[in-house]
Amino acid sequence: MSDTRPIGVLDSGLGGLTVAHEILRLMPGERIVYLGDTARYPYGNRSDEVIRAFTLECARELCKHNIKLLVVACNTMAAVAMKIIEQHLHDVPVIGVILPGVRAAVLRTADRKIGVIGTHATIRSSVYKQSIQRIDASIKVYETSSPLLLPLVEERMFDHDIARMAAQFYLYEMMDGGVDCLILGCSLFPPLFEVVQGTVGTRMQVLDSALWTAKEAQDILTALDLKSGSRDGGVERSAFLFTEKPEGSHRLMELFYGAPLTEYSIVAINRGTV
Ligand code: DGL
Numbered sequence: 028m029s030d031t032r033p034i035g036v037l038d039s040g041l042g043g044l045t046v047a048h049e050i051l052r053l054m055p056g057e058r059i060v061y062l063g064d065t066a067r068y069p070y071g072n073r074s075d076e077v078i079r080a081f082t083l084e085c086a087r088e089l090c091k092h093n094i095k096l097l098v099v100a101c102n103t104m105a106a107v108a109m110k111i112i113e114q115h116l117h118d119v120p121v122i123g124v125i126l127p128g129v130r131a132a133v134l135r136t137a138d139r140k141i142g143v144i145g146t147h148a149t150i151r152s153s154v155y156k157q158s159i160q161r162i163d164a165s166i167k168v169y170e171t172s173s174p175l176l177l178p179l180v181e182e183r184m185f186d187h188d189i190a191r192m193a194a195q196f197y198l199y200e201m202m203d204g205g206v207d208c209l210i211l212g213c214s215l216f217p218p219l220f221e222v223v224q225g226t227v228g229t230r231m232q233v234l235d236s237a238l239w240t241a242k243e244a245q246d247i248l249t250a251l252d253l254k255s256g257s258r259d260g261g262v263e264r265s266a267f268l269f270t271e272k273p274e275g276s277h278r279l280m281e282l283f284y285g286a287p288l289t290e291y292s293i294v295a296i297n298r299g300t301v
Contacts, residue, residue, distance in 0.1 A: 029256030033058040033265070034244060035094035035119075037085055040068035041273055042214025043100030044283035046124065049241035050098070051262060054248070056255045059265040060092040064296070066271035069177065070103045071146025071213070078148055082108035084296050086116055092266070095253045098244055099123040100237075102145050102212045106152040120247055127243040128210045128236030129158045135232055136208040139166045142201035142231070144173040145212030155212055169206055173197040173213075180215045183282070185222055194219070194226040202227055211235045218282055267291040 036047045040063050047061050064070075064085050070078050082104040086097060097119050099105040099112065105123030112121055132141045143155040150172035159168050175193045184190055201209065209231050211217065217235045224233045248254045267288055273279060280288040 028252055030095055030248075030253045031058070031255045031257050031259075032093050032095040032253075033060045034248075035059075035086075035089035035092065035097045036061045037082070037089055037097065037099050037104060038063045038101040038214055039070040039103060040065050040101075040215070041279050041283050042217075044267075044280060044288070045214060045217050045235070045237040045285075046098060046100035046240050047265070048284050048286075049237045050244055051260070051265070053241045053245050054254070054260070056257045056260040057248075058255070058260045060089060060094060061265065061267045062089050062294070063267075063269045063273070065269040065273045066296075069146070070101065071148050071174065071177065073148065075107050075148065075152075078103060078107040079111045083111055083115055084298060086112050086121075088294065088296050090116060090119060094119055096244060096247060097121045098240065100240065101214050102236075103148045106145070106149040106154040120251065122240070122243055122247060124214065124236050124240045125154055125212075126158060127239035128212065128234060129155060129162070131234055131236070131239045132208045132210050133159060133162045133166065135234070136166060138205055138207045139163070140169070140204060140206045140208070141166055142169040142171070142198070142206040142209040143212045144171050144176070144197055144209070144216070146177070147172045147174060149212055155210065167204075169201045169204055171197050171200070176219060177213070177215055180218050181279070183218075183278070185218045190219065190222045191226060194223050198223070198227055202231070207231055209233050262286070262288070268294045270294060270296055
């Protein structure tokens with residue numbers, strides 16, 4: 028059976044476009060409806076209550092587009108609001124960006140030491156640590172919130188001494204501790220991949236969860252028999268929605284999507300109750 032309904036991809040801003048890109052690369056017959064809550068970005072410094080309320084509102088908005096799978100591509104949303112999404116949205120399968128990254132890291136750490144960097148809210152939730160240790164309690168997890176890295180990406184300063192200093196500042200403890208696998212636990216961090224890998228050296232493998240999340244989406248669609256058999260998918264048949272025109276939009280979108288995205292729409296989110 029062929030299910031041509033779109034896949035919903037949710038993020039607080041533009042970072043989740045990396046996940047959207049990987050999904051369409053792996054499954055070119057699929058369509059995506061992407062929603063980035065640019066009007067209320069960033070989420071990472073907000074309280075859990077607000078993150079949960081905003082995420083649920085956005086998830087409900089995406090569900091209006093008849094999606095067959097909801098992919099929560101924002102680490103902060105997934106860390107704080109996965110449960111509330113699952114409690115309120117029963118008609119659509121939901122996956123988050125955290126577990127695919129966790130599984131990839133657990134398989135790769137030889138020394139049983141995994142590092143995670145992300146926003147304050149993601150690290151405060153301790154979801155990465157709990158998920159890793161649920162698989163293997165003997166793995167030591169180093170979690171560090173690294174909020175200074177976000178504006179560096181927004182300002183496209185990834186190949187810059189300030190980025191190298193910030194990476195050094197946040198990662199020295201993990202390097203000292205012998206971490207051999209580092210999860211980039213924020214959807215905005217993939218453009219920092221090279222500066223981070225350059226800082227930690229080859230002893231530490233740096234993982235960006237976008238690819239693993241896309242693979243998980245593929246596995247779920249296959250298992251539930253929801254894959255599209257269409258040849259008519261891809262970026263041209265997808266929709267990119269934002270709650271406010273993103274600042275410096277085209278260059279940043281290109282940075283995360285990997286190609287220019289000129290067509291997008293602005294939507295208003297219905298404020299609901301949790
Ligand atoms: N998208 C968020 C994440 O992956 C980072 C940006 C924010 O603070 O909203 O954690």
